[in-house]
Amino acid sequence: MATTFKRRLIRAGGWHLIKRTIKLIPVAGSVFAVGLAGYEIKKKGLIPGVAHVGLDVIPVVGTTKGVIELFTGDLIPDKKSTSQSRVVTKPDS
Secondary structure, three states, X not given: OOOOHHHHHHHHXXXXXXXXXXXXXXXXXXXXXXXXXXXXXXXXXXXXXXXXXXHHHOHHHHHHHHXXXXXXXXXXXXXXXXXXXXXXXXXXX
């Protein structure tokens, strides 16, 4: 069965678009990780936050880390909260 030239052109163009999109995904993930770097460093602390962002920026490593964290939770935990909850009591009258 012969395919038309138009159909082959559309198929080739679609494959080219898919390849370009796949190549873009790791870059988009890295840009997203760098954009959230300040938030992650503030939440996790300086050294653990930089390690977290550094792993996320590397395309294959970041994807693998994300899949693992999807099932296990954060590999690098957040720092302990230093603010204590205040208990407000009513003054005796």
